[in-house]
Amino acid sequence: MQVKLSNKLIAICIILILLKSIPTPIIANNCSPQVINHNIEREKQLFLLRSEHYLYIKAFENVSEFHIRFSFPPGYNYQVPIIIEIFNDTTTNLKHYQIENGANEPNKNINFTIRFMNKDEKILIHFNCWALVINHEFEDLPEYVRIPKREELPEYTKRWLTETEVVQLNRTLIKLHAIKLHGLNNNLIDFAGKVAQFIKEHRYLLFILQLKLGLFLTQDSITTLIINGENVGRSHLACSFFRLNDVPARVILVHNDQGFWTQMHYMVEYYVPNYGWVLLDTTKGETPYDYKRQIINRICYPEDENNTKHDYILPLMKGEERWLWINNDQVKPYYVDCDNGSKSQMFTEGQISVNNTEADYVFHLTESAYCYYELFLGVNLSGGNLIKFNNAYSAQKNAIFELKDNYDLVEYINEMLYAINEYEKIMI
16 A cells, blocks of 8 residues: 655645645545634644653563553544654563554554563553644633533433443432532533532542542542542542533543642543533633643543442552553552652643644644554554654654754644655555
């Protein structure tokens, strides 16, 4: 298979960039980017975000080849992934790694293939996930939206109205609080604000006590309502309140700008009719919540809520949606705390202000390069194909550092165009 990009088209693209006109984006094979429409021509902010991961794995028996799947940032709304970067201090000989589709859209996983491990061996996979985000502050969110009736909702959103093991809907205490928060005001925007504030303030001293003692219990809705919980439990409780009022709501897994190492952070999205999904951070009690403040890693579905796990650090804490999977029971992720063992953190590595046209063009260009990168990553390339892949990957890394270190958007664009050109020369 060969996909060809003509030199003439590249030249046209460059001319259009200089004229600040947006060309038609190059779409790789079956990749279908989500088009972002801006109604008002004004300045937008591009953010270069990086999540860094120290993933330690320990074997309890000798094991042959196995797979570790770790949630990878999907292309989602105002976020587009760029590349994975593996650090040289990784202590395992990776057979290969690739990006795969998750069970549900738009989720993605990195599939690390490990050749083998010996009993009691501990290995490290140290890697970055880079993403580009057009910040969205939900400034176009209406001030008033009526709380919908179930039959008015798009069919695909209704799956996030169901009861699950950790998002209970049939408990009287939860129902009473949901009714109280709704009150007589039928404005969904006001209701969401009340939910966010309630979740932040409810029995906060009990949360502090559990935090000091390291004694978090089940992170389902009813337990969180009674004694509070971690961000995962607060997210489940918020989902219960929304779903009981016929507002689809779901948990999302992110790495955000908390400024310290974590395992994973849990937030909520709720659906606003005729608008879309809106972010809510249950730790800060804020909604809407800017896109620039986190890398979104996974959209959780009801089946994720019915297949939760125990916390890796706090053994009594259960009810967490998963973000990694290992297909061998004799191998476990190694966590002691968030200073020793596995840990993750997000960093803002670059920021630049551009107009809407430039922002959209850079987003789609990054999206096109990533589509090729995902397509060829993990494929057994050799000879000239491998050289072209490495050239393209190096260009994407150069683009990152042009934006990170030099704030140079023109060079970022040039490097991404070069990457696309190299990818399109690959024949498989």
